[in-house]
């Protein structure tokens with residue numbers, strides 16, 4: 001009798017709680033973000049296995065929490081699978097590929113002279129009242145880190161799986177992924193050098209306002225144009241950039257078509273077109289970026 005009264009109380013309480021979205025209790029619940037409200041011990045329908053709100057993980061059944069749990073489990077499952085990591089590599093790769101096109105177009109403004117280039121650099125540093133560049137940096141860091149971590153984990157996973165299937169086709173695939181890892185690591189080394197060179201501006205005077213200032217519409221701004229000219233006037237730096245851009249182009253020639261493949265956009269029919277598109281894009285990036293140090297070494301701007 002007492003048991004059935006208790007059971008009816010629980011069923012009533014949980015029905016109310018499902019309707020309202022909050023547990024029915026005489027005490028006020030403690031509500032945590034993205035988690036179930038915590039009730040005093042003994043009060044929660046979670047503790048009654050017969051309650052419809054009871055779940056094996058001790059969490060209240062609620063559409064929002066269920067959706068969050070399902071999403072977390074889905075992401076965990078995806079990340080642990082090799083196709084999930086491939087998708088992360090492809091999507092972050094797509095972001096980086098698009099960034100390169102934008103960065104190249106911006107950099108080519110250097111050929112238009114100091115005023116347009118410094119105006120462009122000033123705009124980049126001051127968009128959204130200066131917050132834009134930091135938002136971009138944060139997104140770039142996340143994308144780059146996810147791209148590298150997913151690639152490393154994927155390579156490890158593939159290596160372990162390959163031991164069981166030593167077959168000519170997989171050996172071929174491993175050769176191309178080894179080339180990708182090598183070019184990828186060189187690009188990473190270049191990227192760190194590039195940040196120290198033009199962003200942090202260490203070991204040179206590019207941050208010196210006396211030597212690197214420019215008057216733009218009556219305002220004193222950083223002379224990014226002169227920094228680029230001086231940076232590439234030193235031959236070893238220019239040669240390093242040209243080598244890095246060559247490896248970047250090789251990375252892109254394979255990487256761009258891999259993006260289409262992972263996203264399921266590559267078929268037998270479109271394979272050769274996508275192949276040409278990847279090589280064409282890699283060439284466009286290579287010629288565009290390499291033209292800057294080469295032109296400066298040949299005397300442009302000096």
Ligand code: HEM
Pocket residue numbers: 103107121137140187191194198199224228241248289290292293
């Ligand atoms: C010849 C080739 C390149 C030139 C001349 C060049 C030039 C520059 C310059 C001048 C800046 C600083 C702008 C400023 O702060 O005023 C910059 C920033 C940057 N570059 Fe490049 N770049 C080149 C290639 C690349 C490549 C290949 C990548 C990527 C792999 C890259 C990634 C970046 C990034 C992410 C920033 C932003 C740094 C920040 O947060 O301020 N650059 N680049």
